[in-house]
Amino acid sequence: MVEQFFTIYLKIFFMMTPFFALSVFLTMSKKLTKPEKKEVILKVSIAVMIAGVVFLLFGKYIFSLFGITLDAFKIGAGTVLFLSALDMIRGGTDIETSEAKDSDFSRHDFAIVPLAIPCVVGPGMIGILMVMGAEMTGPMNTLVVTFSLLAAVISLAAVLLVSNKLQHLIGKQGLEILPKITGLFVSAIGAQIVFSGIQGFFNLV
Numbered sequence: 001m002v003e004q005f006f007t008i009y010l011k012i013f014f015m016m017t018p019f020f021a022l023s024v025f026l027t028m029s030k031k032l033t034k035p036e037k038k039e040v041i042l043k044v045s046i047a048v049m050i051a052g053v054v055f056l057l058f059g060k061y062i063f064s065l066f067g068i069t070l071d072a073f074k075i076g077a078g079t080v081l082f083l084s085a086l087d088m089i090r091g092g093t094d095i096e097t098s099e100a101k102d103s104d105f106s107r108h109d110f111a112i113v114p115l116a117i118p119c120v121v122g123p124g125m126i127g128i129l130m131v132m133g134a135e136m137t138g139p140m141n142t143l144v145v146t147f148s149l150l151a152a153v154i155s156l157a158a159v160l161l162v163s164n165k166l167q168h169l170i171g172k173q174g175l176e177i178l179p180k181i182t183g184l185f186v187s188a189i190g191a192q193i194v195f196s197g198i199q200g201f202f203n204l205v
Helices: 002-013 018-028 036-066 070-090 095-100 103-108 111-120 122-134 138-161 163-204
Strands: none
Touching: 002 070, 002 163, 018 111, 018 138, 018 163, 036 111, 036 122, 070 122, 070 163, 095 163, 111 122, 122 138, 122 163, 138 163
16 A cells, blocks of 8 residues: 555656746746745645646546546547657746746746646646546545645645755756656656557457
8 A cells, every 4th residue: 555655656746747847936936035935836736736636536527428438548648648758858848938928927827827737737647647536446545546646746845845945956957957857757657558558448359
């Protein structure tokens, strides 16, 4: 049970692309005071947790509504996740620079959009949560996955809280490299989800 918790926790944490979120947060919170930064981090954490729980618990009903099989969704979600990871590796993420141009927006409105959604809870994150939700069996398994999500959200908040220290520690180049390393792990998870969906599809045929 403990091993399952840590496995799911690490998977969700990497799906949140914490170092990309860190670079966006640093860029868009330059003019904020410490209390304002903490308020933004709290809003982000709450938004990510609520969105995560919604997709985790109600994703299977979306499958039923549209008649989508779990294997088909795995292939689709894994592909989206893999493509998102490629963007991270290539550095094709300009959201922080484009949004930061508007000072009023960056000072007040970036906690939910774009930081929580879609930076943290993007298509890949939504896909993997819906897959996890569809695969949950029994209340104990549901609790493990939910607490894993909560632990990942707390870890993300911790990363953002020490953002300035991390920036001084690893420097600008480090902040550019870390999202690419995260992208490698995310691409591997995406590929694994695709292969799992293909395997499940052929087992049904």
